[in-house]
Amino acid sequence: MPTRLAKKKEEALMGVDVEKILRPVDSPMPPFPPKFVTLASGDPMVIRQIDRPEVPEILPHVHRLMAVERDYYDVVAARAMGELLAYYYHRVQDEYVLVAQINGELAAVVNGRLLNRDVGMSYHTISLRRGMRVGAHAFAAKMEYHIDIMKQKEVLIVAESPIGFRRWMIEYKLEKRFHIPHELGGPPSWSLTKEIFDRARGTLVVGRRPVPDKLLAKAKAAILPPSDPPKPPVDLLAATRARYDSTATAVMAQGWALERRNK
Amino acid sequence: MREVYCVGIGITSFTRLEYPLAEIAAYPGMMALKDSGLSKVDHVYVANMGGGKVNHQTGLASAVVDQLSLAPAGAETIENGPASGASAVKQGFMAVASGMCDTVMVIGAERMREVNDLESTEFVATLTHPHAEYIYGVTLPSLAGMFARLYMDKYGATPRHLGMVAVKNHDHAMDNFFAHLHERITLEGIIDSPEASTNNPIVADPLRFYDCCPVSDGAACVILASGDAAKKTGKPRVRLAGVGQATDTLAVHDRKDPTDLLAARGAAANAFKMAGLKPSQVDVAELHDAFTILEIAESEEVGFFKKGEGHLALEKGETRLGGSLPINPSGGLKAKGHPVGATGVGQAHEIVLQLRGEAEKRQVKGAKVGFTCNFGGFGNNVVCLAFKKEG
Numbered sequence A: 001m002p003t004r005l006a007k008k009k010e011e012a013l014m015g016v017d018v019e020k021i022l023r024p025v026d027s028p029m030p031p032f033p034p035k036f037v038t039l040a041s042g043d044p045m046v047i048r049q050i051d052r053p054e055v056p057e058i059l060p061h062v063h064r065l066m067a068v069e070r071d072y073y074d075v076v077a078a079r080a081m082g083e084l085l086a087y088y089y090h091r092v093q094d095e096y097v098l099v100a101q102i103n104g105e106l107a108a109v110v111n112g113r114l115l116n117r118d119v120g121m122s123y124h125t126i127s128l129r130r131g132m133r134v135g136a137h138a139f140a141a142k143m144e145y146h147i148d149i150m151k152q153k154e155v156l157i158v159a160e161s162p163i164g165f166r167r168w169m170i171e172y173k174l175e176k177r178f179h180i181p182h183e184l185g186g187p188p189s190w191s192l193t194k195e196i197f198d199r200a201r202g203t204l205v206v207g208r209r210p211v212p213d214k215l216l217a218k219a220k221a222a223i224l225p226p227s228d229p230p231k232p233p234v235d236l237l238a239a240t241r242a243r244y245d246s247t248a249t250a251v252m253a254q255g256w257a258l259e260r261r262n263k
Numbered sequence B: 001m002r003e004v005y006c007v008g009i010g011i012t013s014f015t016r017l018e019y020p021l022a023e024i025a026a027y028p029g030m031m032a033l034k035d036s037g038l039s040k041v042d043h044v045y046v047a048n049m050g051g052g053k054v055n056h057q058t059g060l061a062s063a064v065v066d067q068l069s070l071a072p073a074g075a076e077t078i079e080n081g082p083a084s085g086a087s088a089v090k091q092g093f094m095a096v097a098s099g100m101c102d103t104v105m106v107i108g109a110e111r112m113r114e115v116n117d118l119e120s121t122e123f124v125a126t127l128t129h130p131h132a133e134y135i136y137g138v139t140l141p142s143l144a145g146m147f148a149r150l151y152m153d154k155y156g157a158t159p160r161h162l163g164m165v166a167v168k169n170h171d172h173a174m175d176n177f178f179a180h181l182h183e184r185i186t187l188e189g190i191i192d193s194p195e196a197s198t199n200n201p202i203v204a205d206p207l208r209f210y211d212c213c214p215v216s217d218g219a220a221c222v223i224l225a226s227g228d229a230a231k232k233t234g235k236p237r238v239r240l241a242g243v244g245q246a247t248d249t250l251a252v253h254d255r256k257d258p259t260d261l262l263a264a265r266g267a268a269a270n271a272f273k274m275a276g277l278k279p280s281q282v283d284v285a286e287l288h289d290a291f292t293i294l295e296i297a298e299s300e301e302v303g304f305f306k307k308g309e310g311h312l313a314l315e316k317g318e319t320r321l322g323g324s325l326p327i328n329p330s331g332g333l334k335a336k337g338h339p340v341g342a343t344g345v346g347q348a349h350e351i352v353l354q355l356r357g358e359a360e361k362r363q364v365k366g367a368k369v370g371f372t373c374n375f376g377g378f379g380n381n382v383v384c385l386a387f388k389k390e391g
Helices: A009-013 A018-022 A052-067 A073-088 A134-149 A162-170 A194-200 A213-221 A238-244 A249-262 B021-036 B060-067 B084-097 B117-125 B140-155 B159-173 B187-192 B227-233 B262-275 B292-301 B310-315 B340-356
Strands: A035-038 A044-050 A095-102 A105-114 A119-127 A154-157 A175-181 A188-193 B004-011 B043-047 B074-078 B103-111 B202-204 B217-226 B238-247 B284-286 B369-376 B381-389
Touching (some): A035 A134, A044 A052, A052 A095, A105 A134, A134 A154, A134 A188, B004 B021, B004 B084, B021 B060, B043 B084, B060 B074, B060 B103, B084 B340, B140 B202, B238 B340, B262 B292, B340 B369
Parallel strands (some): B284 B369
Antiparallel strands (some): A035 A044, A105 A119, B103 B217, B238 B381
């Protein structure tokens, strides 16, 4: 997996600086002022914007989720990997990336882009720490960036997982914009307008600024690996087997029982 | 009446299980057979509440016996709402105590995550009064919310006390390998911080998200045996010493004082009487904390604390692991999980584990007497069990 901008040989052989042609020109975007949220665990979670140099730090953690065939982590991670790489290589226009960190550990990644001056295009929300509304807080910060910081009128959204649908479409009561295909595969879009956002202030959209210096410094010092990331589904009775049945006796017992029955 | 012993136990993780209901039910049965050293039993009782409605499977006990190849053992499915589990234990107790059977397998199993949260809440609500409650949209969280409000007004408990139950039981569940929620929470995160109302939104005032148990799949098993049969297994002698059951009005509004859980009070009194024990002798208890307020109220009704003082004992840390009477060391329904039909058997599993001294990090030191309260309906059908370690 690439972790730094590669200089390809063929690029050097081009007669013109093709990079200038390939690279879209980003619109000026105000920075997202960092915020923090106290989670149910009591831990403060810092949400801040990262720029391209920090993208390689989060790529391996997102990449691992491509193997998690649960709650559509695989497809979300695969698409987000593409978006993060495109952002890193300047192959997408007007994209931004926010990260959420708990004690420095990567807890969530959210991203999106500007469709035009008034309309935002929400890309993905990936929670690397399940539970405690980590993803929901990060999504709210993303909407805050579009509506409050960039002063956009609406953000187009789709969900790829049932939990996403519940969190965005149902909790925010998003409006339908079904005539607009969303950039994530072309499904009908939903819209979070400023009015909807205002309604969610203080309930779904929370957090405080400024982030205490020490807390922010810790977050910026390093993006640490998530200590309890989503894992591929396992045999969920394995806990029982591992604890009581290290010799697989129970499984064998089932075989013996079948033999008895067949006699 | 013969004495009845718990000679084998087994449990699955209480979580989301992607297995057919009968397989979920059978697995702890296999574990318990292995634990007891038995290869057959005389009878199998399977507690289950939603098989017919949620999983489109009735007659679960027949499927489980077949799955375990225990035929020709007798088999029955027991449905008694959320108290199905302890009701099945009671049936097993009666079968052994009466001399009808020497060994009985009691399984509780549920697969609720087959449907979404709304459907499972609706399904559980079918146990309310059909004409006086259900048709008006009453659900168990709504009843618990009204109960909590009344209780708080009368006895001075606060939302903070409810939060303390949640924090305690989430802490306990951290040491339970099989618990549904391994998520430490704090009062700061769910009550005090400016973000607390978002982290912990109102579900049914005054109950918030973390005051309610999760919807879980799971199963548990306890094998009961007569004294002679138990001796042969060589397992630690944990006696099911007392079984008590009592009922109350189906509709909560028919009760003289809805904050009095008379069925819990009666069931506990019956269990203690049969066991020849007093509440003060209990070393460890599993109470039915489907909602945090219920742990507080039940801790009073079963006789551990004076009426209206359960929240004060909680505040002093008496009900925490390390306290004078640890309640729900497994994490309780709140954090261990609540696969409704399995819950009562899961509670019994935890107490047997505790009395055997096999509960590892959550072991209550020197536990000799254990107690469970399995709360059916909204307190209209309650089954309590008292366990005693012998030898």
